[in-house]
Amino acid sequence: MPENTPTRALRLGVAGPVGTGKSSLIATVCRSLADELRLGVITNDIYTDEDARFLRSAGVLEPERIRAVETGACPHTAIRDDITTNLLAAEDLERDFAPLDVVLIESGGDNLTATFSPALVDAQIFVLDVAGGGDVARKGGPGIGRADLLVVNKTDLAPYVGVDVPQMVADASVARQGRAVLALSRSDAASVAELRAWVLSVLESHRRGTHVPQDPGPMAPHFHADEEQPEGGFVHTHDEKIGDEHHASAPHHVHSHSDSRK
Numbered sequence: 001m002p003e004n005t006p007t008r009a010l011r012l013g014v015a016g017p018v019g020t021g022k023s024s025l026i027a028t029v030c031r032s033l034a035d036e037l038r039l040g041v042i043t044n045d046i047y048t049d050e051d052a053r054f055l056r057s058a059g060v061l062e063p064e065r066i067r068a069v070e071t072g073a074c075p076h077t078a079i080r081d082d083i084t085t086n087l088l089a090a091e092d093l094e095r096d097f098a099p100l101d102v103v104l105i106e107s108g109g110d111n112l113t114a115t116f117s118p119a120l121v122d123a124q125i126f127v128l129d130v131a132g133g134g135d136v137a138r139k140g141g142p143g144i145g146r147a148d149l150l151v152v153n154k155t156d157l158a159p160y161v162g163v164d165v166p167q168m169v170a171d172a173s174v175a176r177q178g179r180a181v182l183a184l185s186r187s188d189a190a191s192v193a194e195l196r197a198w199v200l201s202v203l204e205s206h207r208r209g210t211h212v213p214q215d216p217g218p219m220a221p222h223f224h225a226d227e228e229q230p231e232g233g234f235v236h237t238h239d240e241k242i243g244d245e246h247h248a249s250a251p252h253h254v255h256s257h258s259d260s261r262k
Ligand SMILES: Nc1nc2c(ncn2[C@@H]2O[C@H](COP(=O)(O)OP(=O)(O)OP(=O)(O)O)[C@@H](O)[C@H]2O)c(=O)[nH]1
Pocket: 017, 018, 019, 020, 021, 022, 023, 024, 025, 051, 108, 109, 110, 153, 154, 155, 156, 157, 184, 185, 186, 187
């Protein structure tokens, strides 16, 4: 199947901070759509295939349809700058199970900065959860501001963490200038139905050839803890221009992905 035709699978990225529920959201999407769509999943983890194993054990798809990419030190690189491993994994899945309708790609959980390259995914979901605090949606960043869908997850926990979900959704909608925001809990069937409908509507525009992949923009400079480094970690950027500025002020080693540390 040639690339870039509307007939290849829709590639849907799922990014967001550690533990906000990315794997669970993918499991929920699979559970609600596996009967009518042909699905595949790719997970990105720094050193393990834990997310893939979690999803296989959830029993929502045949285990062979769930593949893990181990990203090494910077999970962002594999979804943003050097996407080759993920692209190959997506193409392998699409070939092995042709035809597939949707390939879901989970980013490694990190902080608020990770975004997918539009060369890897056609659309992306950014996942926050209420446990991260009601303020986080206002903090912005490329994923919160410009992902195709922002999910405010685990709304069932809101009473326990003192978060006002409608307010958090309203704040997010302002930060996103009206782009889609969904309050989700895997235990709230109505919200799961909305997520399912969103995926189906993106798939429909993808098939019609009217869906245009958006780039939320590069991630901000960010810090990686790294016990093997004498400084204990390094700040880096995925944008050369920001990187140059950052060299002057960063307290830790700054590198770009073209330097010798890679
Ligand atoms: N209460 C509640 N818990 C949830 C929900 N969705 C996920 N969780 C829990 O949140 C925790 C993290 O979920 P994961 O799906 O592993 O999160 P993740 O973003 O994939 O995590 P990493 O891949 O490690 O970054 C798990 O204990 C889930 O059971 C939800 O809707 N409600």
